[in-house]
Amino acid sequence: MLTALTTLHTLDEVADKVRRRSRLYIRWSLGPETDLRGTSSRDELTGVPLPGLSANSLDIEPWWQDRSVRIWVARRLYDYCHLPRHRGNGVRPWLLRGQESGRGPDNEPLVDHVEPLAWIAAAVIDEAVGVIEEQPGPWGPMERMGQARRPGGGTPGAR
Template sequence: MATEMFTVHTLRELAELTTLGVAPYLRYSPGPESDAGRPSTDHESGLALPGVSVNPLAAPGWWTLPLEDWLARRVCQYLREVREGARPWLLSGRVVDFGPDNEPLLVDVEPVAWVDAALVEQARQRYRARFNVGAQTHEDR
């Protein structure tokens, strides 16, 4: 399964796959073989979720900046999990519900590609260069 996946090396390649709908989701985990047959868990409640949690890659309708900017932001959203031993990979599947952070939960998962460390670094640099990282949406009172 995972050994048959190709690797995506750049944000441009990721944008092409996303635009084509080939790889609509990103997941950080040990990989498809490790995830097979095991749903995600809500860590706060301990409840098993009805699918694996994923990060959608398609930009919303209101997004008017380049798609690569959106993708850089999405790739960087869960980088802490890389430090915890997870690896980013792309997948498709069927949404069956939503998790505690309103993330889609997938079944019938189809692994698509690994995300190369060079792409993660490119995303990190673009994210830091193009966004006000850490800005709050409202003032704390």
């Protein structure tokens, strides 16, 4: 049984964690209690077991330089905010520290040696959406639903 996790309630709290630690990831799932019973994620398309949990890195890339950590974190959270709608009740984000063990089929990090750190409150995701919607460029979550491929390649309606 895992120790109860604290909950981060603001985007600034998450950004502060990112400023102070490396190898932080966000995982969207039912939580560490469920995830850590098994040893890996599975490729949804083929069912192949993966060598770690599928997660998204919060580490700031060098090209970001001294730009806002808050915007960086907001973007990382926003990119996958559609997952609770597509994966069902109880799916929510949680913060973890871990070690990359490979890359998944979508080039996402696969993480092992997982240390669960905190739940991310729904209010943080709402705050992240607000931050991203204030940015000057168009952006949307990395949602795949509705992007069916036609035989021979191409997306319906794409030109």
